[in-house]
Amino acid sequence: MNDRKRPPLADHPLLAIKAVQFETPAYLNLVTTLTEWLWQGTTGGFIVGEPRVGKSWAMQSLTDQLRLRDGKIVPVTYMSMVDRDQKTIAEVPRRACIDSELAITANARADQLSKQLHTYICDLQVEADVRTSILIVDEFDHLKPRQFNAFAEFFNMLDGPPRPGRKQARSLVVVFVGNKEEACVLLREMTGKQHKRIRGRFCKRLIEYYGLLNREELAFIMGQYDTLRFPAEGPTYTAAFLPDATDAGWRFKSLAKDLWRVYALIAREYSLDSWGMEYAVGTLNVLLTDLLPRYGWRDIEDDLLREAILMTHVADDFVDWFLRQSK
Secondary structure, eight states: OOOSOOOOGGGOGGGSTTOOOOOOHHHHHHHHHHHHHHHHTOOEEEEEEOTTSSHHHHHTTOTTTOBOTTSOBOOEEEEEOOOOSSOOSTHHHHHHHHHTTOOOOTTOOHHHHHHHHHHHHHHHHHHHTOSEEEEEEETGGGOOGGGHHHHHHHHHHHOSSOBTTBSSOOEEEEEEEEEHHHHHHHHHTTOSGGGHHHHHHHOSOEEEOOSBOSHHHHHHHHHHHTTOBSSTTSOBHHHHHOHHHHHTTOOGGGGHHHHHHHHHHHHHHHTOSSBOHHHHHHHHHHIIIIIHHHHOSSSOOHHHHHHHHHTTTTTOOHHHHHHHHHO
16 A cells, blocks of 8 residues: 555645646757757757747746756746837847846836846856856747847847956857747748848747657656655655555556547647647646546546546637637
8 A cells, every 4th residue: 555645635736727847858858959059159049839838838947957068057037028019129128127027117228228137147147157048038929020139239248258348258048939820920020131130140040849749748748647746755646646546556657548549539620730738737637636536547438538638628719619600
């Protein structure tokens, strides 16, 4: 029998909103890719993907994950652009300062905001004993082409050899993250000669971020439910909700083959390219914390798996449905 002390289930992180960060093959590939960019001296690049696949969550989980060749941790600064009626260059450093929780005044000028951000990034580099860092610009598809000049200014303030006012050469890798369809629209606006300087600096790298693409990737996630524990010396996530099943040798990961088969049918029906992490984790959580404890873990029927998948609204597009009904 599993004799580990079982904490009250109400306190379990699976029952809290986005309280657990699961590793995915896409996330591990992201860490590898950004590490390569750092080591190769890349000045910037783009990461695009479908909505809700886990891009923002992954970007905000990069703290302490990126290292230089000597093992030193590279600081990561995160900012997220928002849509505004007036899209000014000054709004870029303002958003960066707000997201970094820097004190700013309502009437601060663009050069003041840029200088404040520059000082903050330099302080992070000095504290980490490195001379480079990463700036994540999430939701970059809200930008206008001219606003990219603000990032060129950030880069220029750090880049280059020592000179009066700059004791050491420093660098910055700017990573733009956005939804694929909207990003493509914006990038098409930047193909002219007037944007060649920006393209040369930031548009040399691009990768696509996906959700889960196959059964093996799903099994990789589900295996973490069988190994992660809460609290640290407590039962596994699986054992916390299905103690009898765990004692009998059953593992949540064993369900991956059937679950992916059912999801693949739904994906084909609704033209889904990958299983976004928001929906996949939602499905796994409702299965483990609710449906399997209620209906049993033996002889699990496809209808139950389909219900768990569709409960996350992965296949719903209410705008499309409304337009069809209005015809």
